[in-house]
Amino acid sequence: MPEAKARSLRNRRHITIACWPCRDDKIKCDGATPVCRQCNAKNRNCLYAEVDRRNRLSLRKAVEAYSQRVKQLESFIRAHDLVLPPTDPEHEALLNQLSTLYAPNESPNTNSSQETSPENAFNKHPRLVPDLVNTPAADPSDSPQALRLDPLDISSPSLQAILQAPADDVEAPSMNIPMQPNHSTTALPFNHCFDVDWVWDHSMMAHMDSDIGIGGLGTWTPNSDGQLPQENALCSSSDPSPPTLPDDDDSTDDEDHLAVTNQLSARLGSLLTTDNGEKHFYGATSNFNLARGGIVSALYAKRNEKERQAQARLEAVGLDQSISSKLEDHLLHLFFTWHNPSLYIVDQNTFNKARKQFEQGDVKTSFYSPFLLNTMCAVGALFVTRKYPGLPSPLGEFFASRATTLLDIELEHPQIATVQALAILSSHEAACTRDTQGWLLSGMAIRLAIDFGLHISAKPYVEAGTMSTEEARGRSVAFWGAFATDRMWSLYLGRPFHNISQAVTMERPISFLQQQGNHWTEGTSQENRGPEDELLNYQEVTVGQWVQLSRIMSPLEGSLYFQADASKTELQSLAEKTWGQMLSWRANLPKELNLDLESPMPAKCVPHILVLHMLYEYLVILLHRPFVAKHYIQPYPQVGQGHQHAREMCVRSASRISVLLSWYEKWYSFSQINIQVVQITFSAALILVYATVSETNAQNHRQLTGHLEMCCRALAELGNIFNNATRTLDVLLHVKRTWQARLVAASAGSKRRGFAVTTESQSKRRSKSDDENR
Incomplete structure (x- = not known):
């Protein structure tokens, strides 16, 4: 593994321990031992603080070291033909996985005639694997040299007891987790799902309050028989998203593939199954997303x-x-x-x-x-x-x-x-x-x-x-x-x-x-259905276009109608951008959904396509309506096409909604229509009321009046099935009377003011003429 060795030996950008001279001079120390580069260049005594370096102990390297040691013991046991106790079947799969993940390099001291692959060795002979999960942390008073693996000493009485074959009536050594985990040490109480790449960092424990009770931390407790729970029962994840690996230049072998760290850093949630059998969503801030694949308790009635x-x-x-x-x-x-x-x-x-x-x-x-x-x-x-x-x-x-x-x-x-x-x-x-x-x-x-x-x-x-x-x-x-x-x-x-x-x-x-080409039918029974009643549904295509249209309008609706502190220039810019997107949506509408509203009535289509076009014209009205006023939110100097363009767009869309309503009435009936058409028709009628009371051209007035009558008739018929349609029609008639009264009063006032100005100018001219004659 030359690449891995080169990677582990590369210089880190940051170190955790600097020598005392570099600390005093407040300069960067490379942490080299026994003498750092700065001290070597200045020819001074380089001293490091006595720090417990076990917080840098990598669990991966520890497992590899233990695995290599176990392999040496296996070679020695096979050489002496010793009888071993059988391996616990419950742990056999886990031990095989460990041997695969952390297969050590062949020891140079092993006899070539006895060399074999780790997999074959583990399959041929039961293994002795130390209980790494429950290995207590070493006493801080021990020296770092205590972690060194000494050569095998067969004269040790404890080793003799281990290597001795057990009697028939003696229970084989168990490798199960003890019933009461040892919390006296400073080791964190991980459960069995922890990632084996976790880097030990006991320095964090110094910041924990010693008065915190372990029982309140919700740690793992063994089953009643003291066995580990089945690994797949809790570790299988229902979240299919792969973990993301950090791209950090400071990463070393000890920090690769830290699944635990990735889970802790996750910012997106996942689906969890509760005890009622339903999938529920829990985000990262809830912390329940870490229980991936598990069962989240929720009290529900049966x-x-x-x-x-x-x-x-x-x-x-x-x-x-x-x-x-x-x-x-x-x-x-x-x-x-x-x-x-x-x-x-x-x-x-x-x-x-x-x-x-x-x-x-x-x-x-x-x-x-x-x-x-x-x-x-x-x-x-x-x-x-x-x-x-x-x-x-x-x-x-x-x-x-x-x-x-x-x-x-x-x-x-x-x-x-x-x-x-x-x-x-x-x-x-x-x-x-x-x-x-x-x-x-x-x-x-x-x-x-x-x-x-x-x-x-x-x-x-x-x-x-x-x-x-x-x-x-x-x-x-x-x-x-x-x-x-x-x-x-x-x-x-x-x-x-x-x-x-x-x-x-x-x-x-x-x-x-899963299937294409379903049909929409109007008849309630097979006898009442004719060939003209079966139309292609286009349901999913219609929903997709509605979703796209909704996403286009979402930013504008929030700012234009609900953001009080938005500037006129910002609103104008956002409206112009949204209008361009809506025109693009309309131009790219699929052929099966497209309707030419400027041409005569097309072939019959399903009702929801008509409603989709009504919705588009309704949103066009909502987009332009605030800009109808000349000075309300129009920036000065003028930006964009101005209030006249907004008026034209509103009136055109309202007229098109009237056309769509006439088509719907021709093909179907206003007694069978979706409820959202009530609000669409109401908004279109309101624009047409504004246009008719202010229109002076006789021909345009007749056309607008016809569209308004269509909307009012639709609201009247919709009132037979929807009570809110009757309410909107009452409001519409009230608004029309109010606006007409105001415009009539304004027109009369303008005429009176015009008559007063004319009379005054004529009197001034007569007075001037009289003065000249005198």
């Missing part, structure tokens, strides 16, 4: 007990009516057809499979729960107008009340289905104008999604075999659905959103797509 409690609670509040599976399937179909595609939060295939497993008695599925079923039925019931005998009316409120009743029990044992259900229930609360409840439920969903680690990449776990592709896809759909719902609420209520975009590494659902 699932069987949860089902019994849920049924009892529904009976107590009178919501335990029997619901036919046919009605549930119908409501679920409405949910998957009209709501889920635009706020994609539940993968239908994963849900159906989990539901079937649950009905067959497997309650351990993560993607189904009665709580989730009731929330999906509550949203699906929004699209139903008929009444069902034996069930309360409105049907959506009935299922929402059932879900709310089950909420507390669900949170006692949360799962990924809980994340989905909270986000879906928040959409129902938005439709019922319960803003506070919906805002809280959406926040709970995104918080719980982070708790389950849905925001971190699932691909490494799939590649490592610790997570199936189906589970990874379900996690991806659940996260991005919760993320989309949270963003919808932030825009809907104009409140700061929980921006976690920088911490998100989760792939889009299309990354885990």
